[in-house]
Amino acid sequence: MTSQEIFAQIKKKASFLCVGLDPDPQRIPKHLLKEKDPVLTFNKIIIDHTIDHAVAYKPNLAFYEAMGPAGLETLAKTLEYLPEEVFTIADAKRGDIGNTSRLYAKAFFEQMNFDAITVAPYMGEDSVGPFLAFDGKWVILLALTSNQGSQDFQLIENKEGKPLYASVLEKSKTWGTTENMMYVVGATRGESIAEVRKLVPEHFLLVPGVGAQGGSLEEVAKYGMNNQCGLLVNSSRGILYASAEKDFGEAAKKEALALQTDMAQLLDSYCK
Amino acid sequence: MTSQEIFAQIKKKASFLCVGLDPDPQRIPKHLLKEKDPVLTFNKIIIDHTIDHAVAYKPNLAFYEAMGPAGLETLAKTLEYLPEEVFTIADAKRGDIGNTSRLYAKAFFEQMNFDAITVAPYMGEDSVGPFLAFDGKWVILLALTSNQGSQDFQLIENKEGKPLYASVLEKSKTWGTTENMMYVVGATRGESIAEVRKLVPEHFLLVPGVGAQGGSLEEVAKYGMNNQCGLLVNSSRGILYASAEKDFGEAAKKEALALQTDMAQLLDSYCK
Numbered sequence: 001m002t003s004q005e006i007f008a009q010i011k012k013k014a015s016f017l018c019v020g021l022d023p024d025p026q027r028i029p030k031h032l033l034k035e036k037d038p039v040l041t042f043n044k045i046i047i048d049h050t051i052d053h054a055v056a057y058k059p060n061l062a063f064y065e066a067m068g069p070a071g072l073e074t075l076a077k078t079l080e081y082l083p084e085e086v087f088t089i090a091d092a093k094r095g096d097i098g099n100t101s102r103l104y105a106k107a108f109f110e111q112m113n114f115d116a117i118t119v120a121p122y123m124g125e126d127s128v129g130p131f132l133a134f135d136g137k138w139v140i141l142l143a144l145t146s147n148q149g150s151q152d153f154q155l156i157e158n159k160e161g162k163p164l165y166a167s168v169l170e171k172s173k174t175w176g177t178t179e180n181m182m183y184v185v186g187a188t189r190g191e192s193i194a195e196v197r198k199l200v201p202e203h204f205l206l207v208p209g210v211g212a213q214g215g216s217l218e219e220v221a222k223y224g225m226n227n228q229c230g231l232l233v234n235s236s237r238g239i240l241y242a243s244a245e246k247d248f249g250e251a252a253k254k255e256a257l258a259l260q261t262d263m264a265q266l267l268d269s270y271c272k
Numbered sequence: 273m274t275s276q277e278i279f280a281q282i283k284k285k286a287s288f289l290c291v292g293l294d295p296d297p298q299r300i301p302k303h304l305l306k307e308k309d310p311v312l313t314f315n316k317i318i319i320d321h322t323i324d325h326a327v328a329y330k331p332n333l334a335f336y337e338a339m340g341p342a343g344l345e346t347l348a349k350t351l352e353y354l355p356e357e358v359f360t361i362a363d364a365k366r367g368d369i370g371n372t373s374r375l376y377a378k379a380f381f382e383q384m385n386f387d388a389i390t391v392a393p394y395m396g397e398d399s400v401g402p403f404l405a406f407d408g409k410w411v412i413l414l415a416l417t418s419n420q421g422s423q424d425f426q427l428i429e430n431k432e433g434k435p436l437y438a439s440v441l442e443k444s445k446t447w448g449t450t451e452n453m454m455y456v457v458g459a460t461r462g463e464s465i466a467e468v469r470k471l472v473p474e475h476f477l478l479v480p481g482v483g484a485q486g487g488s489l490e491e492v493a494k495y496g497m498n499n500q501c502g503l504l505v506n507s508s509r510g511i512l513y514a515s516a517e518k519d520f521g522e523a524a525k526k527e528a529l530a531l532q533t534d535m536a537q538l539l540d541s542y543c544k
Binding site: 022060062063065066068069070072073076091093094095096097098100101103104106107111120121122123124125126127128142145146147148149150151152153154156157158159161164167168171 | 344365369392397419433
């Protein structure tokens with residue numbers, strides 16, 4: 001998928017919402033547990049009720065691996081169920097020596113046909129490069145994450161006062177292009193997104209941490225939006241668990257619609 | 273498993289060899305392809321022929337995920353086949369926000385009963401902590417890897433001239449203990465192992481990069497061994513693909529025995 005195709009979806013739906021498909025078997029509505037594959041049923045209902053308001057879906061692999069081999073079947077079936085025009089992200093945070101990264105890339109891009117995978121930068125260029133070798137596929141590299149622990153290493157400054165996440169952005173943007181590389185940038189600090197934009201003005205950013213992790217959508221748009229939108233903002237728990245009852249689909253739709261309504265206004269204000 | 277139990281194995285077998293179970297379906301001997309599960313058969317034969325000379329086994333998850341859901345079944349069966357006294361490492365290089373890391377930990381420590389998992393440090397303490405909450409289980413944190421890309425970020429110096437990998441060691445050693453934390457330290461530079469040992473004198477180190485990736489076993493032992501050995505040195509391709517014919521088991525044994533023979537001498541020289 002090209003950035004133009006992503007932007008076309010964003011304009012069509014007036015949304016830059018990414019739904020995190022992180023189904024916790026402990027938290028999905030009890031009445032689904034009698035289904036043959038409760039998580040798949042849950043995912044399908046969430047997708048049905050959010051597809052009009054979301055441009056991307058992001059299953060986190062941990063939730064599926066935690067279910068054993070059957071979990072990967074559920075993931076594959078979830079992916080098949082998603083319409084072709086939405087952008088699909090394997091939130092896997094992989095990264096290994098070259099030969100091994102190549103195998104992960106094949107698993108996620110060829111066998112499962114994801115459009116994108118999140119990758120951890122610690123092992124450097126040859127751990128990321130193999131993911132960039134697939135036409136129309138994307139690496140979404142961790143730059144500045146939204147969790148507390150992001151402060152442990154990502155903010156360490158080098159001799160010139162440049163934090164590690166800025167070194168990651170500067171080096172890695174030469175490895176790929178704005179057509180195969182995006183960055184994970186947490187929404188917890190608006191100014192940080194402004195700093196990131198100075199270094200990568202044109203790349204798409206995947207922004208977790210709005211909602212349950214506590215960032216402001218307004219700030220993200222104000223500091224992060226470019227003339228192609230350039231943002232995918234993720235919400236997982238706020239949508240998935242809006243209700244624990246039989247109405248969870250409608251409740252998810254209501255949450256997604258509320259976010260999309262805000263996003264439509266922000267696109268009007270800042271996407272110029 | 274405790275460090276004492278690992279050291280007892282090391283003394284018993286006069287070996288600190290870890291065998292990387294990274295079976296590439298393209299490279300396993302052709303006559304196995306008629307088997308129902310060629311990779312499982314391959315793994316079992318490799319295990320049978322190396323078990324007298326190895327104290328640990330380390331399957332890299334990429335090789336199994338690349339086979340789809342069936343690959344995880346093969347991995348689970350491989351793990352069941354390994355005798356209880358060997359130390360088992362899921363080379364998965366995971367790391368995510370707290371709740372998600374917890375799911376990975378459950379998948380690898382409870383469902384699959386691995387003794388250890390490799391973890392990437394980029395997301396900091398709350399991404400690593402959940403893996404440390406399991407009694408008798410180990411985190412093996414990436415510190416200094418053996419690939420070319422290790423130079424991109426791991427060697428960036430902070431204002432005091434301390435490279436990132438040293439910050440990772442210093443901070444993370446307070447998160448766990450020498451009974452639940454080890455470090456991945458590449459064997460490509462002997463002096464680096466000496467630097468690492470100044471910061472973590474007592475922790476076990478998992479050392480890849482001997483053999484195919486080109487490090488010297490002698491240097492690793494000289495600079496890295498402590499009075500509990502404190503080393504697990506991994507070899508994958510050199511053992512697995514010592515022969516592409518029907519004698520691959522015997523050829524693997526010969527390679528493992530050669531490494532173990534060297535290791536026995538190094539234990540005599542440096543484990544004091």
